[in-house]
Amino acid sequence: MNTSNIYRNRTLNEISEGDVGATLKIAGWVENIRDHGGVSFVDLRDMYGTMQVVMRDTKLLEGINKEDCISIEGVIEHRDEETYNPKIPTGTIELSAQSVEVLGRVYKQLPFEVMTSKETREDLRLKHRYLDLRNKKVRDNIIFRSEVISFLRQKMTDMGFLEIQTPILCASSPEGARDYIVPSRKFKGKFYALPQAPQQYKQLLMVSGFDKYFQIAPCFRDEDARADRSPGEFYQLDFEMSFATQEDVFCAGEEVLTAAFKKFSPEGYTVTEAPYPIISYKQAMLEFGTDKPDLRxxxxxxxxxxxxxxxxxxxxxxxxxxxxxxxxxxxxxxxxxxxxxxxxxxxxxxxxxxxxxxxxxxxxxxxxxxxxxxxxxxxxxxxxxxxxxxxxxxxxxxxxxxxxxxxxxxxxxxxxxEKNAYRFCFINDFPMFEYDKDAKKVIFTHNPFSMPQGGLEALNSKDPLEILAYQYDIVCNGIELSSGAVRNHNLDIMVKAFEIAGYTEEDLQQKFGALYNAFQYGAPPHAGMAPGVDRMIMLLRNEENIREIIPFPMNGNAQDLMCGAPNEVTETQLREVHIKVRQ
CATH class of the missing domain: 3.30.1360.30 (GAD-like domain)
Known part of the structure; x- marks a missing residue:
């Protein structure tokens, strides 16, 4: 820590018994105040820890309230032995205050006690998330999240994958979940979409000659919330490999997930060793009644x-x-x-x-x-x-x-x-197509860009509902962590597969033009998957609700209660993007 800093010259985790007798300046938030008549105690908290401050000059405490942000200068002393606090690293020492400066004052009554914020109504916590994040348990989840993501990045790089960022503004896709659409100011009546996943871009990177790609990818889907799904946006460890089979992707997925779960699992937990069990979709539905089986x-x-x-x-x-x-x-x-x-x-x-x-x-x-x-x-x-x-x-x-x-x-x-275990498996051999009773037609079951098992011959000769795809999920403790597929890189197979699902070749050119065109210039076989980062962290922290591990989550109704999104915009803003709101 820079000793010339005007607010503090140490963070609280940097102070120990070796500093007894030193004059130091520390800064943070007032967690608790105890007035013992003639002498007062303040528990000061920063991001790194907590320290007891003793104020023998009670004037120093005047005007100080809980959660004020303050800077204190004083001398580090040993605590009396009977007042040791073994729960904190600084429990044998305290700072004897000589001066106090208020850096940020609390002007209003706190909406809840920071130390017990997890027991508060969720809507109140989310409205004042900046206070909720001061709670140690909540803060530790976010620090943990950062550590996991840092590890994933390093592990993927060590495995030979190249991190590449794909666009956030992209073309709307007619497949999958509902898009979030963004109106164009420059092109009247036209829209961008936020990516549901980097699906097409990562496939195009493979066509471009990049051998192994990954990113911690933000994805946007206009879906309802669940306990294990955040509405609006989420992050996934997205990766793709050229000249790769299903088994190659399995090995890569097993390597990164096993390493991450072994490193970050709570003490005493066991993790499935590679190779993970491989269970067909048909077998899973028969033996477990779900394609997301909990093998515990x-x-x-x-x-x-x-x-x-x-x-x-x-x-x-x-x-x-x-x-x-x-x-x-x-x-x-x-x-x-x-x-x-x-x-x-x-x-x-x-x-x-x-x-x-x-x-x-x-x-x-x-x-x-x-x-x-x-x-x-x-x-x-x-x-x-x-x-x-x-x-x-x-x-x-x-x-x-x-x-x-x-x-x-x-x-x-x-x-x-089974207790204290993370049990992984692959679910594979999903049906390529299904019959939509409402639309009265055959549609894609999952990812339309998957390679059908049996290739063009199967598409030409088999009942579409009997054709399986090279699609697979990774499931952990009954939660789908990842989906993926061997991609359909053959233009003839792609045209036939989309024809079965009711698309003409002209539809394919119009709606998926980039892939359609790129696959005419020597596309390599490629495959990949995308484990969900939020779900991984939720599992590793044993949280039942995914919002507990996201810094600024929306509520279950897809609202940002803190900043007020979604909100209304001005008529001027609407005119600029050529939009009129229907009443």
Whole structure:
């Protein structure tokens, strides 16, 4: 620290017992004031720590309030041993104040106590975020965020990736989520868009001959908030590789994520070692009821549809039937509580069987299973004495959804999930296309720029709904961290894929002209992904809400309560960009 600084010559983390007897100047915010009659104490806080200041001249305290920003000069002394504070690094020393200068005064009553701001209503915290950020826990999240991002940058550079920034003002895309559009002053009636992701630009970088690109990319999507999704904007570790296969991207993703999670995990946590488990989309929907499985939960779902078509239980006939086997002690009334949960998510009921020591069954549907079939269900589900098996029956899509929700509920209620662990997996082999019932046509399922498995031959000869794509997600503890794909770099395949989704070649030229044109000049095979930075940090900090790890987040309604965005603009501003607001 520069000793000639007029406000301070040390930060609080730079002061230790070795400074006892030294005259120092420190600066920060008044965290607490304790008047003991004849002598007063102030806890002074800066970004780096806290120090007790003793004021034997009580006039020094006149006019000082909590959260005033002040500079204090005095002598470093040992505290009395009985007043040591082991919770802070400066707990054995204090500064005996000789002079105080108020640098920034508090003029209004504080809206909340800074030290307990996390217990305050979220709207109040976000309106006064600059005060909320003074709270140590909140501040530490932001410092932690900075450290993680710095590590990611260095790791990607060490892995041979080149950091390149792509444009923020770009062309609007007809695919994906809703764009944020920006009117052009210079070109009447035309608009830019904020990028939902650097998708096209990073592919164009590969065509340009850059071998490995990355950036900590800001992305903008007009989407509703969720606990794990910030409305409006988010950041992702975006990277792309030329001459790369799906497996090459998997290796790169595993290397950077494993390193980051091992370095920044809370003490005692374990992290999945590479290679991560690879689970197909079809397998994930069957065994976990979701394409975002939490592998800390040991329960798996079994398909028993065919078995129940040969039983006399008519409510299961003609339906997809899924089962979940659990080996756990269940308290009295557990089944009633679980049934209540099942009906709350839309299920019509919940069948179950309990397996006795002699491998006979108890439960409401036992009588509907023929005796000669009872060993068959045990073999299918791997039943053992003491197990309980629950059944979910509905149309296939809903049966998978309900089974997934029930699996999660059982894992939580019975405390079956692994503790202190980050469990990663890849989900791959997503369908390339799906049928949109509202539009009554085939559409892209995810990223339209993905390479279809089987290439042009598959597009020409197979049912579109049976074609899989080289698309993949990384999931950690039930949260999607990343999506990615092997890109479609072949113009003929691209034209055919878009034709199946209802686009003409002219549409492709008009809406994705840059890629369409670039791919006519020797495009290399390329692939990539983009792990979400905000979600990574949320997981590493064990925060349930993503807003806790963002410096200035919007609220759940996509409003900046602190600065008042979105807000109205003047008529002059509207005229400049040729816009008239409809009433």
């Amino acid at each position: 939960n040991p329960l798996k779902i079994v398909d028993v549809t065919e078995f129940f078509q040969n039983c006399t239980f008519k409510p299961f006939h003609g339906k997809t039937v899924r089962a979940i086997k659990v080996h756990a002690d269940m308290s009295k009334g557990f089944h009633e509580k679980l049934l209540k949960f099942a009906t709350s998510i839309g299920m019509g009921g919940l069948g179950y069987l309990e397996v006795s020591e002699d491998m006979t069954y108890k439960g409401p549907i036992d009588k509907f299973i023929p005796e000669d079939k009872k060993k068959e269900i045990a073999d299918i589900a791997g039943l053992e004495a003491g197990d309980t098996i629950f059944f979910i029956a509905d149309k296939e899509e809903r049966a998978a959804l309900y089974a997934g929700q029930l699996r999660t509920e059982l894992g939580n209620r019975l405390d079956l999930c």
